[in-house]
Amino acid sequence: MTALRLVSDGTPRQGSQELQPVSTVLNDDRLLDAYSETVTQVVEKVSPAVVNIDVRQQRSDRPYRSREMQGNGSGFVFTPDGYILTNSHVVHNASHIEVTLSDGRRYSAEMVGEDPDTDLAVIRIQAPNLVAAKLGDSEFLRAGQVAIAIGNPYGFQCTVTAGVVSAVGRSFRSNSGRLIDSVIQTDAALNPGNSGGPLVSSRGEVIGVNTAVIMSAQGICFAIPINTAKFVVGPLIRDGRVRRSYIGVGGQTVPLPRRLQNFYNLTVESGILVISIEADSPAHRAGLLERDVIVGFGEQAIASIDDLHKVLTEEQVSVRSPLTIIRSSEKRTLWIEPEESRGARS
Template sequence: MSHLTLISNENFETTAASVPHSVSDDALLDAYSQAVIRVAEQVGPSVVNIEVYQPQRRRHAVASEAQGNGSGFLITPDGYILTNSHVVHGASRIEVTLADGRKGTAELIGDDPDTDLAVIRIHAANLVPAKLGDSQAIRVGQLVVAIGNPYGFQATVTAGVVSALGRSLRARSGRLLNDVIQTDAALNPGNSGGPLVASNGEVIGVNTAIILPAQGICFATAINTAKFVTAALIMEGRIRRGYIGVSGQNVPLHRRLVRYHDLPVETGVLVLSTELGSPANQAGLIQGDVIVGLDDEPIASIDDLHRRLTGERVGLRSTLIVIRGTEKLQVTITPEESRSKG
């Protein structure tokens, strides 16, 4: 015998009333809009337009100046501005327009092509710096807002989400830039150097690249990377990195060699050549050597080698682990400071 439970109208109304109403689409869209508006009003005054003039020689050797533009944002009340290296690198003159319309000439404090970051400075009163956040605290899917000057259209605001974290991107210098943020917030030429902002108004990235003709695939350098680079550029005008003077390529290692020498990697860096007088040349590295380690750290690729050659290694005796033929050798080497040699 089946049992049928009857619910009176009174009980049904009580049960229905206890179920929370779903938030309407209008309310959700309004909350989204208010978040974007709040970010734009909070960070907009910190964003600047950067006009760059570069020397250009023509057929009759008459020097003229080519103009380009990009974005940047104030990071201190005394006029330091963070932007992209590719925006200001090699500029003969840099002009900055503030959000309130004031214009002035900026000086280049330092730039680092390996992270595509640069710091310039303008001298003016009543400046509004942006608040820097923590890029390690962001999550895939969260709302982000990009502010910049695409094609010279000042104070353009676009919104999207964090599409992915921990991406790697090749800088124009050839080095690999790690911990890059991927977003679908629309970026265009001229957005470079502008801030990528979380919904709380804190900058979590520096907009740096787009992929053409792809849509919705844009990248920003994580603000935690930018904090480190910015501090070094303001203090010294440059980033110190180690250099050993090797031209190489990534190669697989024979399985027998990996097993015989109990190597922690299955690939290494094949030495194609060494620069005359370089640390590698002086240490006796020769063409055909395969680098598989630096001190106690495994080296599986050129990018690994770049990551290990930090400024702290400059002038310090280090040990390269090298496969030469079938032998594993330890080669003592003292890295020098990189002069953009790679």
């Protein structure tokens, strides 16, 4: 068999870069066919559950005058009785929501609940013969796994793009300011209108809810992990919202002097500098002052605003807990009783 030499390599080598056997080419073709067949089967399985969401909103642009705005997004049916998961930013403040199924049927939808902190929302339609998508498990996702996005970019219904899970464990901020953890990064192309649609595994299971893209980049897209959605949908269906606690402070993350870390054996290198305190809030009643630095809540060390958000869960509502602070270089403990949050507050 004739030996070939790479053009870029000037050193002759015997037997290098031999012609590829026909059997290998055929195997490659079979692999490509298998990949295509996998994607096709996933799309056929999941696309009947994917819906187009048209939204109308009333917005005031000047006193005594409002105008109607229209928007578009995606979602997917996740129960046979018509519950649909989508993004909060798709349906937020909607005056009318209309859902179009993959078979062309159109229905008005009601808002069940939304959680801007995770950018997730649940809406519902009353319709027969619905196909529900199967929810997977996002905990054990690995970079390199096949990822398939189905949605309605720019209104083009049931558009399919495929790629891989580029990374897991990313974080970004929701519109409310809270950090969303464990976000999935993918290179499956997303465009405006894909928001709320499913990111699907090669098994045909939903592993994420497509939510954002870096417009100035290519192939850097993000999805809320489906395990986060599983946690959120229960409270949304039951209460219309996710209960969280708050203490009523505004602050910023600041580094701690090394001498304070060593003197008080602190396990964090930063804390939250209190900039403002809401009147008659838990923080106000606990005696917290501006310029205090929060370094602990309960048994949890606090190094940042995001750490505080993570511990202010529903379970902390009305639970008296120690708040560890540094005040004028002195470590103190205050007792605080968080209240239920009514919005994006700390």
